[in-house]
Amino acid sequence: MINEEIRDKEIRLIDVDGSQLGIMSAKEAQKIANSKNLDLVKIAPQATPPVCRIMDYGKYKFELAKKEKEARKNQHVVNIKEVRISPSIDEHDFNTKINHALKFLKAGDKVKVTVRFRGREVNHSSLGESLLQRFADSVSELGVVEKKPKLEGKNMAMFLAPKQ
Incomplete structure (x- = not known):
């Protein structure tokens, strides 16, 4: 007043x-x-x-x-970018997805890596978990695992955060 x-x-x-x-x-x-x-x-x-x-x-x-x-102006909004892969992904495609994730992590964004299972692939969820672990190891110089791989329906998701 x-x-x-x-x-x-x-x-x-x-x-x-x-x-x-x-x-x-x-x-x-x-x-x-x-x-x-x-x-x-x-x-x-x-x-x-x-x-x-x-x-x-x-x-x-x-x-x-x-x-x-x-x-x-001084605050930074952290976005979550998603990278989707399938359990039967080829090596070259896998490397391309890793490069995308590295680019997102360099920009300071979090990355959600999702493995999509189709049909009976969901019975072999251990393949998806090992694939996500390999993904996490590949980006370990720029990112850390924030949430471990978790199966939700027909998707398995893992969150990566940029290293400080």
């Missing part, structure tokens, strides 16, 4: 430099803020009496937006 929106009978007023001006009516505080060509902003409405501060509200909002933008 700013300026005329503040309707409390008594407020505690803080000046621009941070010094306390004491407890007074909202109208008096508004007059002081107007005389300095600044805004009266309620910063602690839950306090008794509520705390208001004299400040340039536009400048304050600009600084907040600037800090928020800076914080957003």
Whole structure:
């Protein structure tokens, strides 16, 4: 709440430099803020009496937006990329999938490696598990196993995270 929106009978007023001006009516505080060509902003409405501060509200909002933008710029969103393979994958195709996973791990993304079983292949889930273990060993210089291989329906999945 700013300026005329503040309707409390008594407020505690803080000046621009941070010094306390004491407890007074909202109208008096508004007059002081107007005389300095600044805004009266309620910063602690839950306090008794509520705390208001004299400040340039536009400048304050600009600084907040600037800090928020800076914080957003510095954060990195970790995506999960998926690499799908089958238990009967050929060696060259397997190496291509490893190269894709290495590229994702270098970019800082997590990789979900999924082995898809079709038909009766699911009976030989140990083949898929050994294939995923071989995959994890191949990318071990850039990634670590975050979740071990787990069979879910007709898919076996394993998660890899980039090394720190």
